[in-house]
Amino acid sequence: MVDAEFLGPWGRFVLIGAGAAAVLVFLLIIACFLTPGCIGYECVRKRRSICENVESQGRDSPNSINGTFESIETASTLPKDDPLKDFPTELTMSLQYLPASAENVTGKLVIGIEAVSNLPQKQYNCTLEPYVAVNIVKQSWSNRNPEKLHSFRTRGVRHTASPIYRETFVVADVKPQEVKEWAVDVTAYDHDRYANHTELCTLRVPLKEVKKLLTSPEIHLLNYKMKRSSKEFGNILLGISYLPTAQRLTINVARLANVKFAPTVPTLNDFNPYVRILMLNGKTGRKMKKKKTKFLRAAAQPEFNETLTFDLTFAQLETIQFLVAVWSKNIIAEENSSEQHSDSEESINSYKKSKDVCIGKVAIGKGARGATEKAHWFAVLQNPRKIVTVWHTLK
Missing domain, CATH: 2.60.40.150 (C2 domain)
Known part of the structure; x- marks a missing residue:
């Protein structure tokens, strides 16, 4: 017998014991994944929770656009508590x-x-x-x-x-x-x-x-x-992605929700929103580039769905920050509205432009102070070539 030659007279019993031990270990692993409190069970539950969150983000706002962007989990280990709260x-x-x-x-x-x-x-x-x-x-x-x-x-x-x-x-x-x-x-x-x-x-x-x-x-x-201000001016849905090969960052300005334009803008008819994005130097805060969307007339819940692109090297992602601001275009119509549809030279200038007003803003980047904003940026860096969409609060 092979057992007797290699393991001696007790070889068969040794093999039977090893097989029984393997079966016992297999049963213990299965029990670990099925018993609450064990490491395997907690890992499976955490994974299931993440998947459910991603699916819910795909179904509901405020964290994604249905059928447009691929949702990425933006949970982060970044501390959400402001250390300055300890020093009022x-x-x-x-x-x-x-x-x-x-x-x-x-x-x-x-x-x-x-x-x-x-x-x-x-x-x-x-x-x-x-x-x-x-x-x-x-x-x-x-x-x-x-x-x-x-x-x-x-x-x-x-x-x-x-x-x-x-x-x-x-x-x-x-x-x-x-x-x-x-x-x-x-x-x-x-x-x-x-x-x-x-x-x-x-x-x-x-x-x-x-x-x-x-x-x-x-x-x-x-x-x-003094009490820290909690004033907010609405929400904006942004989808951001970075393409390493093209060295290009894209920011999709999807839509706004619950915009509190009053009292800065007196009425809805005067609220002509557009979004301006500034690329700032992360060390000095100086403006490097700026781009903006088209403006919409009298839109309470405006949808832009515009994508603005910025050329960035991978090294710049460590220092660059973006300031996303919602503005209202101030347009005053002339008294004679009948000439607005004519081909005369005066009708081209039938709207007089005055200084636009800013409603609210949010900063995105590694140097951003907010936990959500910083987590969004890190999710973009950790998921290249994928668009990460998140609702942000305008302040």
């Missing part, structure tokens, strides 16, 4: 009420904006240029929409997230009874030369809650924590 933005301001005297017939309210510390970062990799807007409103229990009485604005300070202003604003002819009904709205903005100014933080200070403001004429120095 603080405002240092001063308030002083000077009552009526022999020299001043009426009282004066003096508001001082001293400094702001730890402002949030820009959406894309570029330095801030913050300024502060101060509005005095009349707030009452019966009036949910406060009436704006006075407005002021500080200068902008470049290249800092903790600007120092030390500016004062004076409201004359104020009675103590009026001050008790007032509130001071303080809003920090970032001046953006490429798109709309971004609201960073807000704060409301009811003057009736400031102790000894009306009883003591001295300067009251106050520190407040």
